[in-house]
Amino acid sequence: MPNIVLFSGSSHQDLSQKVADRLGLELGKVITKKFSNQETCVEIGESVRGEDVYIVQSGCGEINDNLMELLIMINACKIASSSRVTAVIPCFPYARQDKKDKVSLPSRAPISAKLVANMLSVAGADHIITMDLHASQIQGFFDIAVDNLYAEPAVLQWIRENIPEWKNSCIVSPDAGGAKRVTSIADRLNVEFALIHKERKKANEVDRMVLVGDVKDRVAILVDDMADTCGTICKAAEKLIDAGAIKVYAILTHGIFSGPAIARINDAPFEAVVVTNTIPQEEKMKSCPKIQIIDIAMILAEAIRRTHNGESVSYLFSHVPL
Numbered sequence: 001m002p003n004i005v006l007f008s009g010s011s012h013q014d015l016s017q018k019v020a021d022r023l024g025l026e027l028g029k030v031i032t033k034k035f036s037n038q039e040t041c042v043e044i045g046e047s048v049r050g051e052d053v054y055i056v057q058s059g060c061g062e063i064n065d066n067l068m069e070l071l072i073m074i075n076a077c078k079i080a081s082s083s084r085v086t087a088v089i090p091c092f093p094y095a096r097q098d099k100k101d102k103v104s105l106p107s108r109a110p111i112s113a114k115l116v117a118n119m120l121s122v123a124g125a126d127h128i129i130t131m132d133l134h135a136s137q138i139q140g141f142f143d144i145a146v147d148n149l150y151a152e153p154a155v156l157q158w159i160r161e162n163i164p165e166w167k168n169s170c171i172v173s174p175d176a177g178g179a180k181r182v183t184s185i186a187d188r189l190n191v192e193f194a195l196i197h198k199e200r201k202k203a204n205e206v207d208r209m210v211l212v213g214d215v216k217d218r219v220a221i222l223v224d225d226m227a228d229t230c231g232t233i234c235k236a237a238e239k240l241i242d243a244g245a246i247k248v249y250a251i252l253t254h255g256i257f258s259g260p261a262i263a264r265i266n267d268a269p270f271e272a273v274v275v276t277n278t279i280p281q282e283e284k285m286k287s288c289p290k291i292q293i294i295d296i297a298m299i300l301a302e303a304i305r306r307t308h309n310g311e312s313v314s315y316l317f318s319h320v321p322l
Contacts, residue, residue, distance in 0.1 A: 001025065003083075004308050005048055007073060009057030011066040012280050015090065016056040018297035023305060032069060040065060042072045048082040054129075054304050055085065059093030060256070060279040067093050067116065071123040078124030086127040086307065087120060088300060090278035091226075091254045095134035117141035129303050131278055131296065132225045132253040147313050149303055151253045151276050152181075153320045154294050156188055158274060159221065162292075163249065169219040170194050170245075174236040182223050192218070196236050209239050216244030226254035227275075230261040234268040247271045254278050255291070262288045 007028040008016030020027045029045025055077070057070040070087060077085045097112035113135075120128065121144055128146045133139065139146040159166050166189065173182040173195040186193035194213020220240040227233050227250070237248045248270055255275030257265075265273050265288055273288075275281060276296045285291045302321040306313050 001308060003051050005051045005053050007055045009066060009069050011061050012058040014280060015277055015297055019056060019301045022298055022301035040068050040072060042069060042076055044076050044080060048077050048080050050083050052308050053077045053082045053085045054088055056088040058090045058278055060091055063093050071119055074123040074125050084126045085124055086129060087125045088129045090131050092130045092133055095138060098135045098138055113138050114141045134225055147303060149299055150317055151296060152185060153318055154296055155251050157320050158294050163219060165219045169221050170215045172220050172222050174222055174224050174232050178224055185223055196239060209235055211239055211243050215240050218245060219247045220245035222250040224252050226256055227252045228256040229259045230264045234264045237268045237270055241269050255281060257284050265290055
Protein backbone atom coordinates (compact mmCIF):
# COMPACT_ATOMS: atom_id res chain seq x y z
CA MET A 1 0.00 0.00 0.00
CA PRO A 2 1.92 3.09 -1.21
CA ASN A 3 1.54 6.60 0.24
CA ILE A 4 0.14 5.47 3.58
CA VAL A 5 1.56 6.09 7.05
CA LEU A 6 0.07 4.61 10.23
CA PHE A 7 0.84 6.22 13.58
CA SER A 8 -0.10 5.07 17.06
CA GLY A 9 -1.00 7.29 19.96
CA SER A 10 -0.02 6.10 23.43
CA SER A 11 -3.51 5.01 24.56
CA HIS A 12 -3.60 1.52 22.98
CA GLN A 13 -0.36 0.59 21.21
CA ASP A 14 -1.16 -3.14 21.23
CA LEU A 15 -4.25 -2.57 19.03
CA SER A 16 -2.29 -0.23 16.74
CA GLN A 17 0.40 -2.90 16.30
CA LYS A 18 -2.22 -5.53 15.44
CA VAL A 19 -3.75 -3.19 12.84
CA ALA A 20 -0.29 -2.49 11.37
CA ASP A 21 0.55 -6.22 11.24
CA ARG A 22 -2.75 -6.94 9.49
CA LEU A 23 -1.99 -4.28 6.87
CA GLY A 24 1.65 -5.34 6.50
CA LEU A 25 2.88 -1.91 7.60
CA GLU A 26 5.43 -0.63 10.09
CA LEU A 27 4.09 1.87 12.63
CA GLY A 28 5.40 5.36 11.92
CA LYS A 29 7.97 6.91 14.26
CA VAL A 30 6.48 9.28 16.79
CA ILE A 31 7.99 10.63 20.02
CA THR A 32 5.57 11.64 22.77
CA LYS A 33 6.79 13.38 25.89
CA LYS A 34 5.56 15.68 28.61
CA PHE A 35 7.22 18.85 29.77
CA SER A 36 7.63 19.38 33.51
CA ASN A 37 4.45 21.52 33.55
CA GLN A 38 2.55 18.49 32.10
CA GLU A 39 2.14 19.98 28.60
CA THR A 40 2.05 17.26 25.93
CA CYS A 41 4.68 17.39 23.20
CA VAL A 42 4.54 15.16 20.11
CA GLU A 43 7.22 14.94 17.43
CA ILE A 44 6.50 13.10 14.17
CA GLY A 45 9.70 11.19 13.34
CA GLU A 46 9.33 10.79 9.57
CA SER A 47 8.18 12.64 6.48
CA VAL A 48 4.43 12.65 5.82
CA ARG A 49 4.43 15.08 2.88
CA GLY A 50 1.74 13.98 0.41
CA GLU A 51 0.97 10.86 2.45
CA ASP A 52 -2.38 9.41 3.54
CA VAL A 53 -1.98 9.45 7.34
CA TYR A 54 -3.92 7.32 9.85
CA ILE A 55 -3.59 7.92 13.59
CA VAL A 56 -4.93 5.24 15.96
CA GLN A 57 -5.86 6.62 19.38
CA SER A 58 -8.65 5.29 21.61
CA GLY A 59 -10.59 7.38 24.13
CA CYS A 60 -9.54 5.50 27.25
CA GLY A 61 -7.11 5.64 30.17
CA GLU A 62 -6.04 9.25 30.76
CA ILE A 63 -8.77 10.44 28.41
CA ASN A 64 -7.96 14.16 28.41
CA ASP A 65 -4.22 13.61 27.88
CA ASN A 66 -4.88 11.09 25.12
CA LEU A 67 -7.38 13.37 23.38
CA MET A 68 -4.91 16.27 23.52
CA GLU A 69 -2.17 14.01 22.17
CA LEU A 70 -4.42 12.99 19.26
CA LEU A 71 -5.25 16.62 18.43
CA ILE A 72 -1.56 17.58 18.47
CA MET A 73 -0.64 14.59 16.27
CA ILE A 74 -3.36 15.46 13.74
CA ASN A 75 -2.20 19.08 13.63
CA ALA A 76 1.48 18.10 13.37
CA CYS A 77 0.75 15.87 10.35
CA LYS A 78 -1.51 18.49 8.76
CA ILE A 79 1.06 21.28 8.91
CA ALA A 80 3.73 18.83 7.66
CA SER A 81 1.80 18.75 4.34
CA SER A 82 0.14 15.32 4.57
CA SER A 83 -2.54 14.89 1.89
CA ARG A 84 -5.18 13.53 4.28
CA VAL A 85 -5.32 12.81 8.01
CA THR A 86 -7.73 10.16 9.33
CA ALA A 87 -8.25 9.78 13.09
CA VAL A 88 -9.02 6.15 13.97
CA ILE A 89 -10.78 6.41 17.36
CA PRO A 90 -12.10 2.94 18.36
CA CYS A 91 -13.75 4.30 21.53
CA PHE A 92 -14.94 7.88 20.99
CA PRO A 93 -14.26 10.10 24.06
CA TYR A 94 -17.10 12.08 25.69
CA ALA A 95 -19.66 10.15 23.58
CA ARG A 96 -22.10 9.92 26.51
CA GLN A 97 -22.34 13.72 26.69
CA ASP A 98 -24.25 13.84 23.40
CA LYS A 99 -27.33 15.81 24.47
CA LYS A 100 -28.65 18.10 27.16
CA ASP A 101 -29.88 15.94 30.01
CA LYS A 102 -33.52 16.58 30.83
CA VAL A 103 -33.08 15.41 34.45
CA SER A 104 -31.93 18.83 35.67
CA LEU A 105 -34.22 21.55 34.30
CA PRO A 106 -33.38 24.18 33.23
CA SER A 107 -30.42 22.23 31.89
CA ARG A 108 -27.09 23.99 31.62
CA ALA A 109 -25.28 20.77 30.75
CA PRO A 110 -22.71 20.88 27.94
CA ILE A 111 -22.87 18.79 24.77
CA SER A 112 -19.22 17.77 25.03
CA ALA A 113 -19.33 15.22 22.18
CA LYS A 114 -20.01 18.14 19.80
CA LEU A 115 -17.10 20.07 21.33
CA VAL A 116 -14.77 17.08 20.71
CA ALA A 117 -16.05 16.89 17.12
CA ASN A 118 -15.24 20.57 16.61
CA MET A 119 -11.78 20.17 18.14
CA LEU A 120 -10.93 17.24 15.84
CA SER A 121 -12.09 19.21 12.78
CA VAL A 122 -10.19 22.37 13.78
CA ALA A 123 -7.02 20.32 14.49
CA GLY A 124 -7.14 19.27 10.83
CA ALA A 125 -8.74 15.80 10.71
CA ASP A 126 -10.24 15.06 7.28
CA HIS A 127 -11.96 11.80 8.22
CA ILE A 128 -12.93 9.89 11.38
CA ILE A 129 -13.16 6.12 11.77
CA THR A 130 -14.79 5.01 15.03
CA MET A 131 -16.73 2.04 16.40
CA ASP A 132 -20.18 1.71 18.00
CA LEU A 133 -20.80 5.34 18.86
CA HIS A 134 -22.91 5.70 22.02
CA ALA A 135 -25.45 7.58 19.90
CA SER A 136 -25.19 7.33 16.11
CA GLN A 137 -26.35 10.95 15.69
CA ILE A 138 -22.86 12.03 16.89
CA GLN A 139 -21.88 11.50 13.23
CA GLY A 140 -24.00 14.58 12.53
CA PHE A 141 -21.84 16.70 14.86
CA PHE A 142 -19.07 16.58 12.23
CA ASP A 143 -18.78 18.43 8.93
CA ILE A 144 -16.23 15.86 7.78
CA ALA A 145 -16.71 12.20 6.80
CA VAL A 146 -17.32 9.79 9.71
CA ASP A 147 -17.35 6.00 9.37
CA ASN A 148 -19.06 4.47 12.41
CA LEU A 149 -18.15 0.77 12.28
CA TYR A 150 -20.16 -1.87 14.15
CA ALA A 151 -18.97 -4.66 16.40
CA GLU A 152 -22.23 -6.53 15.66
CA PRO A 153 -20.83 -8.94 12.99
CA ALA A 154 -17.99 -9.95 15.35
CA VAL A 155 -20.48 -10.32 18.24
CA LEU A 156 -22.72 -12.62 16.15
CA GLN A 157 -19.71 -14.71 15.19
CA TRP A 158 -18.63 -14.98 18.87
CA ILE A 159 -22.13 -16.03 19.98
CA ARG A 160 -22.39 -18.77 17.34
CA GLU A 161 -18.91 -20.12 18.08
CA ASN A 162 -18.83 -19.88 21.90
CA ILE A 163 -22.38 -20.36 23.23
CA PRO A 164 -23.50 -23.94 22.44
CA GLU A 165 -27.13 -23.20 23.42
CA TRP A 166 -27.38 -19.96 21.41
CA LYS A 167 -30.49 -21.17 19.54
CA ASN A 168 -32.29 -21.24 22.91
CA SER A 169 -31.15 -17.75 23.88
CA CYS A 170 -32.76 -14.39 24.45
CA ILE A 171 -30.91 -11.17 23.59
CA VAL A 172 -31.48 -8.60 26.33
CA SER A 173 -30.89 -4.85 26.40
CA PRO A 174 -30.09 -3.50 29.88
CA ASP A 175 -31.91 -0.26 29.00
CA ALA A 176 -34.53 1.03 26.56
CA GLY A 177 -31.89 2.99 24.63
CA GLY A 178 -30.27 -0.22 23.37
CA ALA A 179 -33.50 -1.74 22.02
CA LYS A 180 -32.51 -1.13 18.40
CA ARG A 181 -29.16 -2.87 18.92
CA VAL A 182 -30.64 -6.01 20.51
CA THR A 183 -33.51 -6.34 18.01
CA SER A 184 -30.99 -6.25 15.16
CA ILE A 185 -28.88 -9.04 16.77
CA ALA A 186 -31.97 -11.09 17.73
CA ASP A 187 -33.28 -10.86 14.13
CA ARG A 188 -29.93 -12.00 12.70
CA LEU A 189 -29.84 -14.98 15.10
CA ASN A 190 -33.60 -15.62 14.77
CA VAL A 191 -34.12 -15.65 18.56
CA GLU A 192 -36.29 -13.71 21.04
CA PHE A 193 -35.32 -10.41 22.63
CA ALA A 194 -36.18 -8.64 25.89
CA LEU A 195 -35.34 -5.35 27.50
CA ILE A 196 -34.94 -4.00 30.98
CA HIS A 197 -36.50 -0.68 31.87
CA LYS A 198 -34.43 1.10 34.47
CA GLU A 199 -35.29 4.14 36.49
CA ARG A 200 -32.39 6.32 37.61
CA LYS A 201 -32.51 8.85 40.42
CA LYS A 202 -29.05 10.18 39.55
CA ALA A 203 -26.16 9.35 37.20
CA ASN A 204 -24.36 6.01 37.77
CA GLU A 205 -27.09 4.89 40.24
CA VAL A 206 -30.00 2.71 39.14
CA ASP A 207 -33.10 2.85 41.33
CA ARG A 208 -35.48 0.17 39.98
CA MET A 209 -35.51 -2.39 37.14
CA VAL A 210 -38.42 -3.94 35.26
CA LEU A 211 -37.91 -6.84 32.81
CA VAL A 212 -40.02 -6.70 29.64
CA GLY A 213 -39.94 -10.12 27.93
CA ASP A 214 -39.55 -13.80 28.85
CA VAL A 215 -36.17 -15.37 29.66
CA LYS A 216 -37.36 -18.41 31.65
CA ASP A 217 -35.26 -21.54 30.90
CA ARG A 218 -33.21 -19.63 28.32
CA VAL A 219 -29.65 -18.37 27.99
CA ALA A 220 -29.80 -14.59 28.46
CA ILE A 221 -27.26 -12.54 26.49
CA LEU A 222 -27.00 -8.94 27.68
CA VAL A 223 -25.77 -6.66 24.88
CA ASP A 224 -24.71 -3.03 25.34
CA ASP A 225 -22.31 -0.55 23.72
CA MET A 226 -20.34 0.24 26.87
CA ALA A 227 -20.02 -0.63 30.55
CA ASP A 228 -18.38 1.80 32.95
CA THR A 229 -18.99 1.09 36.64
CA CYS A 230 -21.08 -2.00 35.66
CA GLY A 231 -23.84 -1.28 38.19
CA THR A 232 -26.52 -1.60 35.51
CA ILE A 233 -25.39 -4.86 33.87
CA CYS A 234 -24.70 -6.57 37.21
CA LYS A 235 -28.17 -5.68 38.54
CA ALA A 236 -29.61 -6.74 35.18
CA ALA A 237 -27.84 -10.13 35.45
CA GLU A 238 -29.37 -10.72 38.90
CA LYS A 239 -32.79 -9.71 37.56
CA LEU A 240 -32.45 -12.22 34.69
CA ILE A 241 -31.43 -15.07 37.02
CA ASP A 242 -34.43 -14.21 39.27
CA ALA A 243 -36.63 -14.33 36.16
CA GLY A 244 -35.52 -17.91 35.41
CA ALA A 245 -32.59 -17.53 32.98
CA ILE A 246 -30.30 -20.59 33.08
CA LYS A 247 -27.13 -18.68 32.14
CA VAL A 248 -26.24 -15.02 31.67
CA TYR A 249 -23.58 -13.62 29.33
CA ALA A 250 -22.74 -9.94 28.79
CA ILE A 251 -21.35 -8.71 25.48
CA LEU A 252 -20.11 -5.11 25.40
CA THR A 253 -18.25 -3.15 22.75
CA HIS A 254 -16.37 -0.82 25.09
CA GLY A 255 -15.37 -2.25 28.48
CA ILE A 256 -14.39 0.87 30.43
CA PHE A 257 -14.57 -0.91 33.82
CA SER A 258 -13.82 1.99 36.14
CA GLY A 259 -14.20 2.21 39.92
CA PRO A 260 -15.87 -0.87 41.47
CA ALA A 261 -16.60 -2.52 38.10
CA ILE A 262 -14.24 -5.52 38.38
CA ALA A 263 -15.37 -6.41 41.92
CA ARG A 264 -19.01 -6.20 40.79
CA ILE A 265 -18.40 -8.48 37.78
CA ASN A 266 -16.61 -11.03 39.99
CA ASP A 267 -19.62 -11.09 42.34
CA ALA A 268 -22.27 -11.15 39.57
CA PRO A 269 -23.74 -14.39 38.10
CA PHE A 270 -22.10 -14.07 34.66
CA GLU A 271 -20.77 -17.02 32.68
CA ALA A 272 -18.58 -14.55 30.79
CA VAL A 273 -18.29 -10.81 30.16
CA VAL A 274 -17.16 -10.37 26.57
CA VAL A 275 -15.66 -7.09 25.37
CA THR A 276 -13.88 -5.94 22.23
CA ASN A 277 -10.34 -4.63 22.45
CA THR A 278 -11.23 -1.00 21.62
CA ILE A 279 -9.88 -0.43 25.15
CA PRO A 280 -6.86 -2.37 26.53
CA GLN A 281 -8.01 -5.12 28.93
CA GLU A 282 -4.84 -7.03 29.82
CA GLU A 283 -4.62 -5.69 33.38
CA LYS A 284 -8.37 -6.14 34.02
CA MET A 285 -8.27 -9.76 32.81
CA LYS A 286 -5.65 -10.61 35.45
CA SER A 287 -8.09 -9.72 38.26
CA CYS A 288 -11.26 -10.92 36.51
CA PRO A 289 -11.20 -14.35 34.80
CA LYS A 290 -14.75 -13.80 33.44
CA ILE A 291 -13.56 -11.16 30.94
CA GLN A 292 -13.04 -12.46 27.39
CA ILE A 293 -11.89 -10.51 24.33
CA ILE A 294 -13.21 -10.17 20.77
CA ASP A 295 -10.39 -8.82 18.59
CA ILE A 296 -11.63 -6.04 16.28
CA ALA A 297 -8.19 -5.11 14.86
CA MET A 298 -9.04 -6.78 11.53
CA ILE A 299 -12.23 -4.67 11.18
CA LEU A 300 -10.28 -1.43 11.75
CA ALA A 301 -7.48 -2.60 9.43
CA GLU A 302 -9.93 -3.46 6.65
CA ALA A 303 -11.68 -0.08 7.10
CA ILE A 304 -8.30 1.67 6.74
CA ARG A 305 -7.40 -0.41 3.65
CA ARG A 306 -10.75 0.26 1.99
CA THR A 307 -10.64 3.98 2.83
CA HIS A 308 -7.10 4.31 1.46
CA ASN A 309 -8.04 2.50 -1.77
CA GLY A 310 -11.31 4.42 -2.20
CA GLU A 311 -13.50 1.33 -1.72
CA SER A 312 -16.86 1.04 0.05
CA VAL A 313 -16.74 0.38 3.81
CA SER A 314 -20.40 -0.74 4.09
CA TYR A 315 -19.41 -4.43 3.63
CA LEU A 316 -18.00 -4.27 7.19
CA PHE A 317 -21.42 -3.36 8.64
CA SER A 318 -22.58 -6.96 8.14
CA HIS A 319 -19.41 -9.07 7.68
CA VAL A 320 -16.24 -9.84 9.63
CA PRO A 321 -13.21 -9.70 7.30
CA LEU A 322 -11.44 -13.07 7.05
